[in-house]
Amino acid sequence: MSIRVAVADDQELVRSGFSMILEAQPDIEVVAEAGDGEQAVAAVLRHGPDVVLLDIRMPGMDGIEAARRVCAQSSCRVIMLTTFDHDEYVYEALYAGASGFLLKDVRRDDLVHAVRVVAAGDSLLAPSVTRRLVADVVRRRRTESDAPDVSPSERLAALTAREEETLRLLARGLSNAEIAASFVVSEHTVKTHVSNVLSKLGLRDRVQAVICAYETGLVVPGG
Template identity: 55%
Template sequence: MADPLRVLLVDDQALVRSGFRMILSVEPGIEVVGEAGDGTEALEQARALRPDVVLMDVQMPRTDGIRATGDLVAEDLGKVVILTTFDRDDYLFAALHSGASGFLLKNCEPDQLVDAVRAVGEGHALLSPEVTRRVIAQMTDGAGRADRASAEEAQLALLTEREREVLVLLGEGLSNAEIAARLVVGEATVKTHVSNCLAKLHLRDRVQAVVFAHRAGLAG
């Protein structure tokens, strides 16, 4: 049996943390290993507890969630899911650039919270269509658009035909298993193609791959 996904809850409201703990603690394969009330404490707890997934609030005292996410990612202390209300686009984009693996509405349904933890814990990107559209709109707007398009075309030329197919399916949000089924290949083969895509395109993770695919016009 696989080890349970270790989750760290970070929010300055104890009631919110308690609610998330109640939802996640009863789920098989998920273990809430700790809580933190701000970004500074989150970093300390993550170093001690080595969580797989960190549910991270944004607005907190001392160290906010954006800065804490960057620190956690820099030290490879777990994958971060940002808890957002979507009322501040600057938070969303800053979190993406800081290395967040996904974004989740704070008022989401319990099953969405569980699914998010499992998805990110298994290495998948967690970008809803609404989030993706807003990220793409921000990243493709303004000066430098033509230069970015030219650079993206040059990067895409480095991919094999199969790797390009995999990138398109990543852009659709498919998991490795779903991509394997779509292309009728083994999941291990898909993992290799995904790794090659990330390396050749100089992307940090699947979230950036999703964004790149959309920005390059490979995914609708």
């Protein structure tokens, strides 16, 4: 069964280039292209892709607002595209529901891999750019924001010790297989721990779990 993808970027060459790379894969089908956020949201609702690639900076409705609407109105998963390795809007994009980030100069193999990973329900935590950006924006957010209504300890209180350790390892970028090796358990058991963490903390996916780990101080940026 093919992975259905939509590509949204205001630069036609970038948009068509990504589409050509993805279309060349036997398990991926590009069902729509869009030049701005409004077109992207309409394309997702019309064609029902599994994954949409969204440029962060587009005219009219930007990628962040488009991501927010896509995630609120569909089950389509979002990968944000950016030309920058540090973008001030990353935090908002993640909370809008984005499952990860790719730089526009991404290698073709990494692009294809990212689409497959996100379509399978996972998130892009492995690339160093994602971990660095998450740490940076969360650190800034914690510094600038008012004191939270719920303390970090209260927020994590629902987790068992093993679930809390799972969250810590997720935030450090470990895969399920690596966490399983660390715990000396099966990957199935780790998947259960991850599912419990997301459910108990009310999180959409692993990317938001990483944000939570930094916000609560479970993992310290740069540590």
